[in-house]
Amino acid sequence: MERFIIYRRVSTRKQGDSGLGLEAQDRDVSIFLESYAEVPFEVIGTFTDVESGSKADRPELTKALELARKEGATILVAKLDRISRSVAFIATLLEDKRVGLRVAAMPYADKFQLHIYAALAEQEREFISKRTKAALAEAKARGVKLGGLRQRTAEANKVAAVQADLRANKIAPTINERRKAGATYQAIADEFNTLGVTTARGGKWHPTTVKNAEARLA
CATH class of the missing domain: 1.10.10 (Arc Repressor Mutant, subunit A)
Incomplete structure (x- = not known):
């Protein structure tokens, strides 16, 4: 029987207090468990951080990973960027044989595919950041x-x-x-x-x- 540890993350305290963002994550996780998880399964814990996805030292994530290693359980997240926005962090996690990782929004993705997606997502975020800075610099040059x-x-x-x-x-x-x-x-x-x-x-x-x-x- 596969055992899951649900990990959720929101970026701001306002989102955490209001539930904004958490409801969508809970919905996606529920769809995965109902439609894609092997039966029987067990959810042995749920952890939630109110932190940026760029931070690796998140207290609730640390607890979730410790429990996963101890129990041989699988971390389940709604989307890959909930676990981290760092491709290096995700790559290290995927190499950890003591921890399984499943993404609700990509129910059939294996570790290799998750690594590729993380790398592409990081490249896109970096490009968007540079493009935004370039657009603002052009506006400033025009006297705006x-x-x-x-x-x-x-x-x-x-x-x-x-x-x-x-x-x-x-x-x-x-x-x-x-x-x-x-x-x-x-x-x-x-x-x-x-x-x-x-x-x-x-x-x-x-x-x-x-x-x-x-x-x-x-």
């Missing part, structure tokens, strides 16, 4: 004052629009192929969410966001 809240919001919206355009171009082949095959916007959104593909803002896909991405391609 970035100190005011309204101006910062406007610039952030411009950057978000650029990111949305780039993401739309990146996923264009998938959307076109699925639409030609008769897939609905809902079906495409479900596929993206299952694979752990996020929107330009890092959120979940919905029929409207798929349709908007398709419109951007046009």
Whole structure:
């Protein structure tokens, strides 16, 4: 019987207190346990951190890993970035033979696939960060004052629009192929969410966001 230790993470205390973010993680984990886990299974613990995913010294994660090594259990997370945003940390964890790792949003992914996905996600975050800094530098060079809240919001919206355009171009082949095959916007959104593909803002896909991405391609 496989035993699971559920690990959840939110980035801010506000999210932790309100449950915002935790409900979505709980939902994904429940779907995995109900649809993909081998029966019988047992959940022997649940741990939650309110910390940035870039930090490796998270107290609840440390407890979860210690329990996993002691009991020979599997760490179960909703998405890979809940365990860490560092590809080095994930690679080290995947090499630990005393700890198993399963990701609810990628129920069939093996360790090699998880490592590849972590590396690609880290590259994308690094590129987005550099692209955002470049866009703000260009705005400053044009004489735009970035100190005011309204101006910062406007610039952030411009950057978000650029990111949305780039993401739309990146996923264009998938959307076109699925639409030609008769897939609905809902079906495409479900596929993206299952694979752990996020929107330009890092959120979940919905029929409207798929349709908007398709419109951007046009």
